[in-house]
Amino acid sequence: MAKKVITFGEIMLRLAPEGYYRFVQASSYEAAFGGGEANVAVSLANYGMETAFVTKLPTHEIGQAAVNSLRQFGVDTTGITRGGDRVGIYFLEKGASQRPSKVIYDRAGSAIVTATAADFNWEDIFAGADWFHFTGITPALGDNVAEICLEACKAAKEKGIIISCDLNYRNKLWSKEKAKKVMGELCSYVDVCISNEEDANDVFGIKSEGTEVTAGELNKAGYKEVAEKLTERFGFKKVAITLRTSISANDNKWAAMLYENGECYFSREYLMHIVDRVGGGDSFGGGLIYACLNGYAPQDTIEFAVAASCLKHSIEGDFNQVSVEEVKKLAGGDASGRVQR
Amino acid sequence: MAKKVITFGEIMLRLAPEGYYRFVQASSYEAAFGGGEANVAVSLANYGMETAFVTKLPTHEIGQAAVNSLRQFGVDTTGITRGGDRVGIYFLEKGASQRPSKVIYDRAGSAIVTATAADFNWEDIFAGADWFHFTGITPALGDNVAEICLEACKAAKEKGIIISCDLNYRNKLWSKEKAKKVMGELCSYVDVCISNEEDANDVFGIKSEGTEVTAGELNKAGYKEVAEKLTERFGFKKVAITLRTSISANDNKWAAMLYENGECYFSREYLMHIVDRVGGGDSFGGGLIYACLNGYAPQDTIEFAVAASCLKHSIEGDFNQVSVEEVKKLAGGDASGRVQR
Amino acid sequence: MAKKVITFGEIMLRLAPEGYYRFVQASSYEAAFGGGEANVAVSLANYGMETAFVTKLPTHEIGQAAVNSLRQFGVDTTGITRGGDRVGIYFLEKGASQRPSKVIYDRAGSAIVTATAADFNWEDIFAGADWFHFTGITPALGDNVAEICLEACKAAKEKGIIISCDLNYRNKLWSKEKAKKVMGELCSYVDVCISNEEDANDVFGIKSEGTEVTAGELNKAGYKEVAEKLTERFGFKKVAITLRTSISANDNKWAAMLYENGECYFSREYLMHIVDRVGGGDSFGGGLIYACLNGYAPQDTIEFAVAASCLKHSIEGDFNQVSVEEVKKLAGGDASGRVQR
């Protein structure tokens, strides 16, 4: 029987000018939906897992379109409370070459921000679940949302559900001090911690100290140090760190490390020609959870998660629309991009 | 020298699915900008008038795009204060046949709603101006905006500037009681009142009483009664009432009446096959102001205003993009739509 | 608890040139999915009913896209067997004025045509179901599909599930003789029969005889006669007949009659300006089933069904994307198409 994963957070309307047009050139916007935890849920649904996404969304048609965008992939949306006034929006301008991508958030006052503890019955939501995932964006949305998140963690922990968290620091949403305090409490419930190179430092002030970094080489010892410190402080069972090198808005290198039982496992590194990088980190989380729930060995786990997210960078929209077979083929070494007939 | 018109209000990002797609079918939105007073400003700029639009808009690119959308027509935007977080949004689904158009407003917390009196220097803004226009939507945005509106009216009155107001009641923004109180005060400064068949009743409880309406015929006596009552209560110099008959989402009849010096002037009535009806009332306002400022006789005035707004219904977007020549040609009786080579 | 409806048939990829372009002008096709019974399922899902659609679809991405197109509305797709080589296709050219719409079917060899009885476990599929719906297109796809359809009817009947059938004769798929034989057997299981003015004659040779038709007037007695004859022959509990008058490719009149317990109930007639007429009949079926399952009186039932399908004609694609509230509003008499803010 398929394992079941619950994710909780905000799903936003994503509005992006066509192609490489700038905001001030846009006479139309491509419309899609996305958000850290929703992206993870879709990834997993596309791998054939049972998934449910939990949030609050207005009853009007924009809210309904958000629900539909999840249902099309088979994500269970029955845990979504309907109410509130607006769907959060983010505007995305795709960068190119030396011109960076830009995101303008317009999420204040969205439905999930107005949610209360009464909106979610975690007992029901977690029935039959194996894994619970959230990101650092969710508690940053407001004290009430942080409170709901904490309740969810407690309920999950009680039921023996594995909990993962992607630290995902957003400085537009809260201060480092606030983040440290709130995330510190939440992380005490977390089993699997996902972070990029900056989040651990931004949220917890944890960074590598003892190692001299040589430019151009991965600072492997440094990443291990960060993972060790995180593990020490919060008792994580696994820590995964994604490693992005931005050559230009079009070209990035991408790899990751998994730290487990005191050992570090580094994935291969991919040179990616990017179609859409939003949701790249979330697709890593989706791959990681899939591999863990399916009993992959640590090296296989990190290779699967990185290959999954490498493929995401070639796909338009926040959602990773790839199958297990496609990820395995790339993780297995076939990165040539030859036509599949 | 061209006469100068100042308008004050909110300009919103308008997001509409392509063609007749419903919201839940949209994978892209056509993006434009619009808002009652901005629409009037653009109408007038397209007639060759000097116009300035006053509002508050964020400094980010979506705010800038709103500014650019006005500048392209030559509307003076130097009176726009930059600041605040978001541009108000409205989602528009175009109706067809028996299915009505739908508007979802997402305007809470927009920049203009956060404006204060200090944001606008009416002394400067009104320098050299001949006319000031606002609608009932603007004071409905919040007490602070109503306050700013009142200040503007006082400053305009002092300078001998003609003031027009389109009553435009929006029940999502305020109650009838609140509207009556606030609009009542503002209307004491107004010279030219524009209303449709329902606004006078919604805002001031003024409706025709003494006349039996025969179905299918214009209740001419009734409209006159409403205009008289409005004039009596607020001392308007002119009252213009638009008369829309909705046959279906595609087909409307459109006419109007001007009441001036105790006389009623009814325009001819047009049967319109609609391309986009949003901004139809505003384009009437634009036509009316143009005709008044250019000394048209009352009958010519109402014919010009109705022809202008009739043409608007054939044009995509909020803005009326027609010339004086085009309006005159229609007002002069050529409604055949023959190709102009 | 929501009533549950099962529908069974083919879902096809629908490829239509943009706007009013002809096939030979198309440099792109708008892609959607549709099919008689799938359309009914989506209608009902949009009314908040539990619905499941049963068919066979290939495992490849085009098959998956068909599944996703249903899941987005919450239609249960777990009864869809995956296998076979292709998704049936229909090309649609939208007509205008005197130029009719054209459909080119390319459905030979589609997955459902290759299905066998073993592909469907009706016992499981019908668990908890209240209604089973199919159309005359499904048994026309092949003897094997007719056989599966018969099995489904028997299983449904055994469980006391109400069965409806839309006669829907397709002369490209089978002869009138074959249709009469196969449909005759299937109709013996049917409770609710849906037909348009021609199907009853094409399939069963049943038409009105005794009444002189006066041009331009609905031949009410004639329709009643047809309904009576159908009821006599097959013991239907209800017969619904849709009445379309095609003025041009853009403009149609639309009404219907419900025959029940010897009584005829005629709906009001709508003059529709058409956006997309494909799926018009299916949306009538969806409305009818909804009304029946929710205990509407006969006159209310036929008004709801006709209003629902009237709205469908204003919507792009096969699927009717309207809510119960929207249908009720129109059925209640508001056909003015005024903007909903």
Added chain:
Amino acid sequence: MAKKVITFGEIMLRLAPEGYYRFVQASSYEAAFGGGEANVAVSLANYGMETAFVTKLPTHEIGQAAVNSLRQFGVDTTGITRGGDRVGIYFLEKGASQRPSKVIYDRAGSAIVTATAADFNWEDIFAGADWFHFTGITPALGDNVAEICLEACKAAKEKGIIISCDLNYRNKLWSKEKAKKVMGELCSYVDVCISNEEDANDVFGIKSEGTEVTAGELNKAGYKEVAEKLTERFGFKKVAITLRTSISANDNKWAAMLYENGECYFSREYLMHIVDRVGGGDSFGGGLIYACLNGYAPQDTIEFAVAASCLKHSIEGDFNQVSVEEVKKLAGGDASGRVQR
């Protein structure tokens, strides 16, 4: 063996904003090609006739695209001389309701305008031809083009080829005086004259005099009088006059009259909901030539030509893309626009 028709004139790049956007709103233009005589050639090719279009076009890619646009329909383009600098352009803004369509010509200096007699070998071009067609636009392009046109007429006449001319007066290209003089000489070679209600008057000052026109009724006697006068003056064998009533930019009535051997044949009249009216007259010419070359009786001829051009109004672009079967079906009385499956 198929009859062969030669047409001679200019083919232009047609640039039209999408949908109903005005020129000043356009961020893209739909690109197609068209021109009076090219449109006739395509009509005939689509009816299965052998056709050749003669003109001059630049060697660059825009010129090549014009050639390809004709070749796709099987029009013979080997008689096109390559050279010159530019392809003439016309910008088209589609009107709606009371707003007329607008055409901005940008055709000065196009390749055909720079052509000389040496560019065309009429002996070769007319080999095996049965019919030669041109319009009044071609000689209006310049004295040299008028000269070439005259040469073509002489060569055709010598070979016993039937010559048709659509008077098509364009006041932007020449004066009425000039037109009268040049067209007068050319018409002495013409067998079949096509005109609309205004051209005969604009070019030759020929109009109906003796008859009082009653508003709203076709002035049948008047049209006959015009045809008689034309025939008298130029010895035409047939005169066809198209009769357009413009209700709005969207809705026109359309009919025609054929005058032959002293008899008038009026077609039925169609009420058309217009998709694109450019090329409407040319498609009438195409239908007329087809019917004449295929030996239709006069009444059948005018019905075919009018039905053909009625269908054109439902088709995007200048070219009429319909088959003989489609025209016959409409001419035969089926104007209901019912779906063809």
Added chain:
Amino acid sequence: MAKKVITFGEIMLRLAPEGYYRFVQASSYEAAFGGGEANVAVSLANYGMETAFVTKLPTHEIGQAAVNSLRQFGVDTTGITRGGDRVGIYFLEKGASQRPSKVIYDRAGSAIVTATAADFNWEDIFAGADWFHFTGITPALGDNVAEICLEACKAAKEKGIIISCDLNYRNKLWSKEKAKKVMGELCSYVDVCISNEEDANDVFGIKSEGTEVTAGELNKAGYKEVAEKLTERFGFKKVAITLRTSISANDNKWAAMLYENGECYFSREYLMHIVDRVGGGDSFGGGLIYACLNGYAPQDTIEFAVAASCLKHSIEGDFNQVSVEEVKKLAGGDASGRVQR
């Protein structure tokens, strides 16, 4: 006088989601036509050669659109038999970076597959022809098509027409055993054999054996060995082998070798940033035939063919839309891509 080339095979409707969208994201498909031998015909027509494409296509509008797609380039389509039910389809998803392009074939039951020998009169088709080209896909479509292909080869051989064949193995259409048998017989008629690195092995089990390949270097001796073995077995006059190195879905290296009279001629190698790689091999075939028919020396021949196909990779669609001048400019060494004004 221009040399004439006949090609024979299937032309399919190509349906590709816009840009880099995946199949499951597509709400529209870009429509074009293509197929190995049709692509070669278009290449040659664009070089100014006389070309004819032979196939069978339905009479309906999709079939007609396929015909038109060839006629626009001046390809002679009079040898196309009209009949059958469907046009074969292939769905194309464009890959990016590590994500490969995907092709889903939906070609079963297409018109050409239902063709019989009686559908083609090779005597007429080959009148005046200099070259006949087909690919290994055509005989793979069915025994009847293989039979027709054999007849064509015999007829061509009798007339002294040069025959070329691109081996093009498609494992979805037939087994290696079947291919070996059928292609073996056909190849006995072939003068010029085109193959990529895998086809010779897949079809005939011919591969390089005696040479150790050093990674990253072209195995020049190995390719020569393959060409020698092919020549030995079938008596080819020329063997051309294309050499693709797939770095990613976006970036490929591209070169080729020509073997003639015991000598090998290697082209320069291009690093291509790919726009559309479908039809890349066919454009090589087109370039090769052009160079051969125009008497190019062997080294010039292979440089022309590779430059031609290098340019194809920068062009959307199956068809290579470049001129002789453009190919020569690149073959002559200018690969800088500087703007041509």
Added chain:
Amino acid sequence: MAKKVITFGEIMLRLAPEGYYRFVQASSYEAAFGGGEANVAVSLANYGMETAFVTKLPTHEIGQAAVNSLRQFGVDTTGITRGGDRVGIYFLEKGASQRPSKVIYDRAGSAIVTATAADFNWEDIFAGADWFHFTGITPALGDNVAEICLEACKAAKEKGIIISCDLNYRNKLWSKEKAKKVMGELCSYVDVCISNEEDANDVFGIKSEGTEVTAGELNKAGYKEVAEKLTERFGFKKVAITLRTSISANDNKWAAMLYENGECYFSREYLMHIVDRVGGGDSFGGGLIYACLNGYAPQDTIEFAVAASCLKHSIEGDFNQVSVEEVKKLAGGDASGRVQR
């Protein structure tokens, strides 16, 4: 107070097929406006400078759209004379990989070409101006335009306005001899000369002589020599030379040199993945003028100008749509293209 810059030249309608489609594939064109001096004006307006663009444009809607395209950025268009018949057009086909971009000019007879001295009152135009800019394209349009340009230079010089000129040789517009003569006279008024590697040679026959160029390295001494010679001959205060290395149509290297007071300042070099390279040189001019008018040191000036134009290559259309902050960020060394949230 903001400095004011006047530019004078032609603005054209730019028509480009979507994406990488070739001209012969285009069924639509993306429409924008651009031209050397207009592009500079927009660059500067986007940096917050006061700018005015001077030209002549027709009164019709295409002319109006050109005006609007400038006004949207706040460029002052009151100095534009309205008249003439057409807006010049250029067709742009975007190249890829080894396939170069192509430009087809269709500018003969445009409004500016028909301008006379009387159309421009330089006294008024230059009121309050600090800088005047034109390019070598403008005087190449015709003797009358060259004469107007000379008048402008004289008027500017008299008022002590700084004059800059981008040599920009266009061989389709005039001969080298003519260019040398006309530009020689104009350059005697110029303070700041902008040139690329070829213009100085094409126009004035000035090239580096004494230095051996080593392939692959910037010929720094050579560029200095060219700048020195230019300065010697015309007394320029500053000479800026842009240095482009075209690797392919997609990938270019880009740098520049500023020569001032006998010293050379070389910018860093960028490797650009190009979105649209048209207007690249103009955006350099815009950056240079901004830096000069704001008192940047020479090295900072050239870094700003190159960074500005590097960003332009990532932006669709002729106009550079970047802010001072964005340019400074890149000039300051951040070329990683990381997402800005």
